[in-house]
Amino acid sequence: MRGGYNPITFISSIPSLNESNYNVWREKLEIALALSDNDLALFSPCPTEPVDPVREANETDAAFATRQRDHAEVRMKYDLDRAKWDSSNRKCLMVIKGSIEDPIRGSILEYSTAIEYLKKVKSQITGSSEAYASTLIKKLVNEKYSDGGIREHILKMSNTAPKPKPIDLGLKDEFLIYLVFASLPKGYETFVVNYNLQPDKWNIKKLIAMCVQEEERLKSSHVDKDTYRWCHKTGHYQKDCLEFLKHLIRKGIPYEDPAKRRKTQVSHI
Known part of the structure:
Protein backbone atom coordinates (compact mmCIF):
# COMPACT_ATOMS: atom_id res chain seq x y z
CA MET A 1 0.00 0.00 0.00
CA ARG A 2 1.62 3.24 -1.19
CA GLY A 3 1.90 6.18 1.19
CA GLY A 4 -0.76 4.83 3.57
CA TYR A 5 -3.44 4.79 0.87
CA ASN A 6 -6.15 2.19 1.22
CA PRO A 7 -6.50 0.55 -2.21
CA ILE A 8 -10.04 -0.61 -1.45
CA THR A 9 -11.17 3.00 -1.08
CA PHE A 10 -9.90 3.98 -4.53
CA ILE A 11 -11.06 0.80 -6.23
CA SER A 12 -14.57 1.26 -4.83
CA SER A 13 -14.63 4.79 -6.29
CA ILE A 14 -14.33 3.47 -9.86
CA PRO A 15 -17.72 3.90 -11.60
CA SER A 16 -19.19 0.93 -13.46
CA LEU A 17 -18.33 1.23 -17.12
CA ASN A 18 -21.28 1.79 -19.44
CA GLU A 19 -21.56 3.11 -23.00
CA SER A 20 -21.41 6.78 -22.01
CA ASN A 21 -18.76 7.15 -19.27
CA TYR A 22 -15.58 5.59 -20.70
CA ASN A 23 -13.33 8.62 -20.12
CA VAL A 24 -14.32 9.00 -16.47
CA TRP A 25 -14.10 5.25 -15.91
CA ARG A 26 -10.61 5.01 -17.44
CA GLU A 27 -9.31 7.95 -15.42
CA LYS A 28 -10.66 6.59 -12.12
CA LEU A 29 -9.35 3.12 -12.96
CA GLU A 30 -5.80 4.32 -13.59
CA ILE A 31 -5.79 6.45 -10.43
CA ALA A 32 -6.99 3.56 -8.29
CA LEU A 33 -4.43 1.11 -9.70
CA ALA A 34 -1.59 3.63 -9.38
CA LEU A 35 -2.37 4.58 -5.77
CA SER A 36 -2.70 0.92 -4.81
CA ASP A 37 0.70 0.24 -6.46
CA ASN A 38 -0.82 -2.27 -8.88
CA ASP A 39 -0.43 -0.44 -12.20
CA LEU A 40 2.92 -1.94 -13.31
CA ALA A 41 1.28 -4.10 -15.99
CA LEU A 42 -0.46 -1.02 -17.48
CA PHE A 43 2.71 0.86 -18.40
CA SER A 44 5.41 -1.82 -18.50
CA PRO A 45 5.54 -4.78 -20.91
CA CYS A 46 5.90 -8.30 -19.65
CA PRO A 47 9.59 -9.05 -18.90
CA THR A 48 11.33 -11.12 -21.57
CA GLU A 49 12.64 -14.45 -20.35
CA PRO A 50 16.43 -14.77 -20.77
CA VAL A 51 17.77 -17.63 -22.85
CA ASP A 52 19.80 -20.20 -20.91
CA PRO A 53 23.47 -20.27 -21.96
CA VAL A 54 24.62 -23.09 -24.25
CA ARG A 55 28.23 -24.23 -24.10
CA GLU A 56 30.15 -23.41 -27.24
CA ALA A 57 32.29 -26.05 -28.94
CA ASN A 58 35.72 -24.68 -27.97
CA GLU A 59 34.65 -23.04 -24.69
CA THR A 60 36.62 -23.97 -21.58
CA ASP A 61 34.99 -25.22 -18.42
CA ALA A 62 35.97 -22.06 -16.56
CA ALA A 63 34.56 -19.72 -19.20
CA PHE A 64 31.31 -21.60 -19.39
CA ALA A 65 31.01 -21.65 -15.60
CA THR A 66 31.50 -17.90 -15.53
CA ARG A 67 28.72 -17.41 -18.08
CA GLN A 68 26.45 -19.68 -16.10
CA ARG A 69 27.04 -17.66 -12.91
CA ASP A 70 26.32 -14.41 -14.76
CA HIS A 71 23.20 -15.91 -16.26
CA ALA A 72 22.02 -17.05 -12.83
CA GLU A 73 21.91 -13.42 -11.69
CA VAL A 74 20.00 -12.42 -14.83
CA ARG A 75 17.59 -15.34 -14.34
CA MET A 76 17.03 -14.40 -10.69
CA LYS A 77 16.25 -10.78 -11.63
CA TYR A 78 13.88 -11.96 -14.35
CA ASP A 79 12.07 -14.32 -11.98
CA LEU A 80 11.53 -11.51 -9.48
CA ASP A 81 10.44 -9.01 -12.15
CA ARG A 82 8.13 -11.54 -13.79
CA ALA A 83 6.51 -12.46 -10.49
CA LYS A 84 5.90 -8.79 -9.75
CA TRP A 85 4.53 -8.15 -13.25
CA ASP A 86 2.28 -11.22 -13.16
CA SER A 87 0.85 -10.11 -9.82
CA SER A 88 0.12 -6.62 -11.19
CA ASN A 89 -1.39 -7.99 -14.40
CA ARG A 90 -3.65 -10.39 -12.47
CA LYS A 91 -4.87 -7.64 -10.13
CA CYS A 92 -5.38 -5.18 -12.98
CA LEU A 93 -7.52 -7.69 -14.87
CA MET A 94 -9.58 -8.37 -11.76
CA VAL A 95 -10.22 -4.68 -11.09
CA ILE A 96 -10.94 -3.90 -14.75
CA LYS A 97 -13.41 -6.73 -15.23
CA GLY A 98 -15.05 -6.09 -11.87
CA SER A 99 -15.81 -2.46 -12.81
CA ILE A 100 -17.51 -3.21 -16.16
CA GLU A 101 -21.26 -3.69 -16.46
CA ASP A 102 -22.26 -7.28 -17.28
CA PRO A 103 -23.63 -6.70 -20.82
CA ILE A 104 -20.37 -5.05 -21.91
CA ARG A 105 -18.09 -7.51 -20.12
CA GLY A 106 -19.96 -10.43 -21.67
CA SER A 107 -19.24 -9.13 -25.18
CA ILE A 108 -15.46 -8.85 -24.66
CA LEU A 109 -13.16 -11.77 -25.38
CA GLU A 110 -10.69 -12.98 -22.78
CA TYR A 111 -7.11 -11.70 -23.02
CA SER A 112 -4.07 -12.70 -21.00
CA THR A 113 -2.84 -9.16 -20.34
CA ALA A 114 -4.55 -6.10 -18.91
CA ILE A 115 -3.21 -3.92 -21.73
CA GLU A 116 -4.78 -6.12 -24.42
CA TYR A 117 -8.04 -6.28 -22.50
CA LEU A 118 -8.18 -2.48 -22.13
CA LYS A 119 -7.56 -2.00 -25.86
CA LYS A 120 -10.51 -4.26 -26.61
CA VAL A 121 -12.71 -2.44 -24.10
CA LYS A 122 -11.93 0.91 -25.76
CA SER A 123 -12.61 -0.53 -29.20
CA GLN A 124 -15.92 -1.96 -28.02
CA ILE A 125 -17.11 1.25 -26.37
CA THR A 126 -15.90 3.45 -29.24
CA GLY A 127 -17.87 1.43 -31.77
CA SER A 128 -21.09 1.53 -29.76
CA SER A 129 -20.56 5.23 -29.01
CA GLU A 130 -20.31 6.07 -32.71
CA ALA A 131 -23.57 4.27 -33.46
CA TYR A 132 -25.25 5.86 -30.45
CA ALA A 133 -24.10 9.37 -31.40
CA SER A 134 -25.13 8.86 -35.03
CA THR A 135 -28.66 7.98 -33.95
CA LEU A 136 -28.93 11.04 -31.70
CA ILE A 137 -27.56 13.42 -34.34
CA LYS A 138 -30.09 12.14 -36.89
CA LYS A 139 -32.80 12.75 -34.33
CA LEU A 140 -31.58 16.32 -33.75
CA VAL A 141 -31.40 17.10 -37.47
CA ASN A 142 -35.02 15.99 -37.94
CA GLU A 143 -36.32 17.74 -34.82
CA LYS A 144 -38.95 20.44 -35.45
CA TYR A 145 -40.50 22.94 -33.06
Whole structure:
Protein backbone atom coordinates (compact mmCIF):
# COMPACT_ATOMS: atom_id res chain seq x y z
CA MET A 1 0.00 0.00 0.00
CA ARG A 2 1.62 3.24 -1.19
CA GLY A 3 1.90 6.18 1.19
CA GLY A 4 -0.76 4.83 3.57
CA TYR A 5 -3.44 4.79 0.87
CA ASN A 6 -6.15 2.19 1.22
CA PRO A 7 -6.50 0.55 -2.21
CA ILE A 8 -10.04 -0.61 -1.45
CA THR A 9 -11.17 3.00 -1.08
CA PHE A 10 -9.90 3.98 -4.53
CA ILE A 11 -11.06 0.80 -6.23
CA SER A 12 -14.57 1.26 -4.83
CA SER A 13 -14.63 4.79 -6.29
CA ILE A 14 -14.33 3.47 -9.86
CA PRO A 15 -17.72 3.90 -11.60
CA SER A 16 -19.19 0.93 -13.46
CA LEU A 17 -18.33 1.23 -17.12
CA ASN A 18 -21.28 1.79 -19.44
CA GLU A 19 -21.56 3.11 -23.00
CA SER A 20 -21.41 6.78 -22.01
CA ASN A 21 -18.76 7.15 -19.27
CA TYR A 22 -15.58 5.59 -20.70
CA ASN A 23 -13.33 8.62 -20.12
CA VAL A 24 -14.32 9.00 -16.47
CA TRP A 25 -14.10 5.25 -15.91
CA ARG A 26 -10.61 5.01 -17.44
CA GLU A 27 -9.31 7.95 -15.42
CA LYS A 28 -10.66 6.59 -12.12
CA LEU A 29 -9.35 3.12 -12.96
CA GLU A 30 -5.80 4.32 -13.59
CA ILE A 31 -5.79 6.45 -10.43
CA ALA A 32 -6.99 3.56 -8.29
CA LEU A 33 -4.43 1.11 -9.70
CA ALA A 34 -1.59 3.63 -9.38
CA LEU A 35 -2.37 4.58 -5.77
CA SER A 36 -2.70 0.92 -4.81
CA ASP A 37 0.70 0.24 -6.46
CA ASN A 38 -0.82 -2.27 -8.88
CA ASP A 39 -0.43 -0.44 -12.20
CA LEU A 40 2.92 -1.94 -13.31
CA ALA A 41 1.28 -4.10 -15.99
CA LEU A 42 -0.46 -1.02 -17.48
CA PHE A 43 2.71 0.86 -18.40
CA SER A 44 5.41 -1.82 -18.50
CA PRO A 45 5.54 -4.78 -20.91
CA CYS A 46 5.90 -8.30 -19.65
CA PRO A 47 9.59 -9.05 -18.90
CA THR A 48 11.33 -11.12 -21.57
CA GLU A 49 12.64 -14.45 -20.35
CA PRO A 50 16.43 -14.77 -20.77
CA VAL A 51 17.77 -17.63 -22.85
CA ASP A 52 19.80 -20.20 -20.91
CA PRO A 53 23.47 -20.27 -21.96
CA VAL A 54 24.62 -23.09 -24.25
CA ARG A 55 28.23 -24.23 -24.10
CA GLU A 56 30.15 -23.41 -27.24
CA ALA A 57 32.29 -26.05 -28.94
CA ASN A 58 35.72 -24.68 -27.97
CA GLU A 59 34.65 -23.04 -24.69
CA THR A 60 36.62 -23.97 -21.58
CA ASP A 61 34.99 -25.22 -18.42
CA ALA A 62 35.97 -22.06 -16.56
CA ALA A 63 34.56 -19.72 -19.20
CA PHE A 64 31.31 -21.60 -19.39
CA ALA A 65 31.01 -21.65 -15.60
CA THR A 66 31.50 -17.90 -15.53
CA ARG A 67 28.72 -17.41 -18.08
CA GLN A 68 26.45 -19.68 -16.10
CA ARG A 69 27.04 -17.66 -12.91
CA ASP A 70 26.32 -14.41 -14.76
CA HIS A 71 23.20 -15.91 -16.26
CA ALA A 72 22.02 -17.05 -12.83
CA GLU A 73 21.91 -13.42 -11.69
CA VAL A 74 20.00 -12.42 -14.83
CA ARG A 75 17.59 -15.34 -14.34
CA MET A 76 17.03 -14.40 -10.69
CA LYS A 77 16.25 -10.78 -11.63
CA TYR A 78 13.88 -11.96 -14.35
CA ASP A 79 12.07 -14.32 -11.98
CA LEU A 80 11.53 -11.51 -9.48
CA ASP A 81 10.44 -9.01 -12.15
CA ARG A 82 8.13 -11.54 -13.79
CA ALA A 83 6.51 -12.46 -10.49
CA LYS A 84 5.90 -8.79 -9.75
CA TRP A 85 4.53 -8.15 -13.25
CA ASP A 86 2.28 -11.22 -13.16
CA SER A 87 0.85 -10.11 -9.82
CA SER A 88 0.12 -6.62 -11.19
CA ASN A 89 -1.39 -7.99 -14.40
CA ARG A 90 -3.65 -10.39 -12.47
CA LYS A 91 -4.87 -7.64 -10.13
CA CYS A 92 -5.38 -5.18 -12.98
CA LEU A 93 -7.52 -7.69 -14.87
CA MET A 94 -9.58 -8.37 -11.76
CA VAL A 95 -10.22 -4.68 -11.09
CA ILE A 96 -10.94 -3.90 -14.75
CA LYS A 97 -13.41 -6.73 -15.23
CA GLY A 98 -15.05 -6.09 -11.87
CA SER A 99 -15.81 -2.46 -12.81
CA ILE A 100 -17.51 -3.21 -16.16
CA GLU A 101 -21.26 -3.69 -16.46
CA ASP A 102 -22.26 -7.28 -17.28
CA PRO A 103 -23.63 -6.70 -20.82
CA ILE A 104 -20.37 -5.05 -21.91
CA ARG A 105 -18.09 -7.51 -20.12
CA GLY A 106 -19.96 -10.43 -21.67
CA SER A 107 -19.24 -9.13 -25.18
CA ILE A 108 -15.46 -8.85 -24.66
CA LEU A 109 -13.16 -11.77 -25.38
CA GLU A 110 -10.69 -12.98 -22.78
CA TYR A 111 -7.11 -11.70 -23.02
CA SER A 112 -4.07 -12.70 -21.00
CA THR A 113 -2.84 -9.16 -20.34
CA ALA A 114 -4.55 -6.10 -18.91
CA ILE A 115 -3.21 -3.92 -21.73
CA GLU A 116 -4.78 -6.12 -24.42
CA TYR A 117 -8.04 -6.28 -22.50
CA LEU A 118 -8.18 -2.48 -22.13
CA LYS A 119 -7.56 -2.00 -25.86
CA LYS A 120 -10.51 -4.26 -26.61
CA VAL A 121 -12.71 -2.44 -24.10
CA LYS A 122 -11.93 0.91 -25.76
CA SER A 123 -12.61 -0.53 -29.20
CA GLN A 124 -15.92 -1.96 -28.02
CA ILE A 125 -17.11 1.25 -26.37
CA THR A 126 -15.90 3.45 -29.24
CA GLY A 127 -17.87 1.43 -31.77
CA SER A 128 -21.09 1.53 -29.76
CA SER A 129 -20.56 5.23 -29.01
CA GLU A 130 -20.31 6.07 -32.71
CA ALA A 131 -23.57 4.27 -33.46
CA TYR A 132 -25.25 5.86 -30.45
CA ALA A 133 -24.10 9.37 -31.40
CA SER A 134 -25.13 8.86 -35.03
CA THR A 135 -28.66 7.98 -33.95
CA LEU A 136 -28.93 11.04 -31.70
CA ILE A 137 -27.56 13.42 -34.34
CA LYS A 138 -30.09 12.14 -36.89
CA LYS A 139 -32.80 12.75 -34.33
CA LEU A 140 -31.58 16.32 -33.75
CA VAL A 141 -31.40 17.10 -37.47
CA ASN A 142 -35.02 15.99 -37.94
CA GLU A 143 -36.32 17.74 -34.82
CA LYS A 144 -38.95 20.44 -35.45
CA TYR A 145 -40.50 22.94 -33.06
CA SER A 146 -44.26 23.19 -33.12
CA ASP A 147 -45.55 24.32 -29.75
CA GLY A 148 -45.14 23.82 -26.03
CA GLY A 149 -42.60 26.54 -25.26
CA ILE A 150 -39.34 27.43 -26.96
CA ARG A 151 -37.36 27.03 -23.71
CA GLU A 152 -38.48 23.43 -23.29
CA HIS A 153 -37.77 22.72 -26.95
CA ILE A 154 -34.16 23.94 -26.73
CA LEU A 155 -33.52 22.14 -23.44
CA LYS A 156 -34.84 18.92 -24.98
CA MET A 157 -32.47 19.24 -27.94
CA SER A 158 -29.57 20.16 -25.66
CA ASN A 159 -30.17 17.11 -23.47
CA THR A 160 -30.47 14.90 -26.53
CA ALA A 161 -27.12 16.00 -27.98
CA PRO A 162 -24.40 13.31 -27.62
CA LYS A 163 -22.09 13.91 -24.73
CA PRO A 164 -18.30 13.43 -25.05
CA LYS A 165 -17.30 9.83 -25.65
CA PRO A 166 -13.93 8.03 -25.95
CA ILE A 167 -13.65 9.77 -29.31
CA ASP A 168 -14.67 13.38 -29.75
CA LEU A 169 -18.41 13.10 -30.40
CA GLY A 170 -19.54 15.91 -28.15
CA LEU A 171 -21.44 18.67 -29.95
CA LYS A 172 -20.18 22.20 -29.46
CA ASP A 173 -22.71 24.88 -28.54
CA GLU A 174 -22.28 26.62 -31.89
CA PHE A 175 -23.28 23.52 -33.87
CA LEU A 176 -26.19 22.78 -31.55
CA ILE A 177 -27.40 26.36 -31.91
CA TYR A 178 -27.60 25.96 -35.70
CA LEU A 179 -29.51 22.70 -35.24
CA VAL A 180 -31.97 24.57 -33.01
CA PHE A 181 -32.34 27.31 -35.63
CA ALA A 182 -33.01 24.68 -38.31
CA SER A 183 -35.81 23.27 -36.15
CA LEU A 184 -37.65 26.60 -35.79
CA PRO A 185 -40.68 27.55 -37.92
CA LYS A 186 -40.64 30.15 -40.70
CA GLY A 187 -41.61 32.99 -38.37
CA TYR A 188 -38.10 32.92 -36.86
CA GLU A 189 -36.29 33.49 -40.18
CA THR A 190 -35.47 37.16 -39.53
CA PHE A 191 -34.32 36.29 -36.02
CA VAL A 192 -31.90 33.67 -37.39
CA VAL A 193 -30.59 36.01 -40.10
CA ASN A 194 -29.88 38.71 -37.51
CA TYR A 195 -27.93 36.18 -35.42
CA ASN A 196 -25.80 35.18 -38.41
CA LEU A 197 -24.97 38.82 -39.14
CA GLN A 198 -23.78 39.68 -35.66
CA PRO A 199 -20.14 38.96 -34.62
CA ASP A 200 -20.86 37.60 -31.15
CA LYS A 201 -21.79 33.93 -30.73
CA TRP A 202 -24.13 32.63 -28.03
CA ASN A 203 -24.00 29.75 -25.65
CA ILE A 204 -27.08 27.63 -24.91
CA LYS A 205 -28.10 29.81 -21.96
CA LYS A 206 -28.03 32.97 -24.09
CA LEU A 207 -29.83 31.18 -26.93
CA ILE A 208 -32.71 30.23 -24.62
CA ALA A 209 -33.03 33.77 -23.28
CA MET A 210 -33.06 35.34 -26.74
CA CYS A 211 -35.44 32.77 -28.22
CA VAL A 212 -37.90 33.19 -25.36
CA GLN A 213 -37.79 36.95 -25.95
CA GLU A 214 -38.36 36.45 -29.69
CA GLU A 215 -41.21 34.03 -29.04
CA GLU A 216 -42.97 36.63 -26.89
CA ARG A 217 -42.44 39.27 -29.58
CA LEU A 218 -43.90 37.02 -32.26
CA LYS A 219 -46.91 36.22 -30.12
CA SER A 220 -47.50 39.91 -29.47
CA SER A 221 -47.16 40.88 -33.13
CA HIS A 222 -49.50 38.06 -34.16
CA VAL A 223 -52.21 39.29 -31.79
CA ASP A 224 -51.77 42.89 -32.94
CA LYS A 225 -52.06 41.92 -36.58
CA ASP A 226 -55.01 39.52 -36.40
CA THR A 227 -57.07 40.95 -33.56
CA TYR A 228 -56.59 44.69 -33.21
CA ARG A 229 -55.65 45.99 -36.62
CA TRP A 230 -59.14 46.92 -37.87
CA CYS A 231 -61.40 47.60 -34.90
CA HIS A 232 -58.99 47.45 -31.95
CA LYS A 233 -61.41 45.11 -30.16
CA THR A 234 -61.24 41.51 -29.02
CA GLY A 235 -63.71 38.66 -28.81
CA HIS A 236 -64.17 37.85 -32.50
CA TYR A 237 -62.24 36.63 -35.53
CA GLN A 238 -60.97 38.94 -38.22
CA LYS A 239 -63.34 37.39 -40.80
CA ASP A 240 -66.30 38.55 -38.64
CA CYS A 241 -64.90 42.04 -37.99
CA LEU A 242 -67.25 44.71 -39.42
CA GLU A 243 -64.40 47.18 -39.93
CA PHE A 244 -62.39 44.54 -41.78
CA LEU A 245 -65.35 43.75 -44.08
CA LYS A 246 -65.84 47.44 -44.82
CA HIS A 247 -62.16 47.56 -45.73
CA LEU A 248 -62.78 44.78 -48.23
CA ILE A 249 -65.66 46.76 -49.79
CA ARG A 250 -63.36 49.72 -50.26
CA LYS A 251 -61.08 47.37 -52.13
CA GLY A 252 -63.97 46.43 -54.46
CA ILE A 253 -64.86 43.13 -52.74
CA PRO A 254 -68.66 42.70 -52.19
CA TYR A 255 -69.68 43.19 -48.58
CA GLU A 256 -72.16 41.06 -46.65
CA ASP A 257 -73.08 41.77 -43.04
CA PRO A 258 -71.64 38.91 -40.89
CA ALA A 259 -74.81 38.66 -38.78
CA LYS A 260 -76.95 38.34 -41.93
CA ARG A 261 -74.55 35.77 -43.33
CA ARG A 262 -74.80 33.65 -40.20
CA LYS A 263 -78.63 33.89 -40.27
CA THR A 264 -78.63 32.72 -43.90
CA GLN A 265 -76.33 29.84 -43.04
CA VAL A 266 -78.63 28.77 -40.15
CA SER A 267 -81.76 28.84 -42.38
CA HIS A 268 -80.16 26.37 -44.73
CA ILE A 269 -79.38 23.82 -42.04
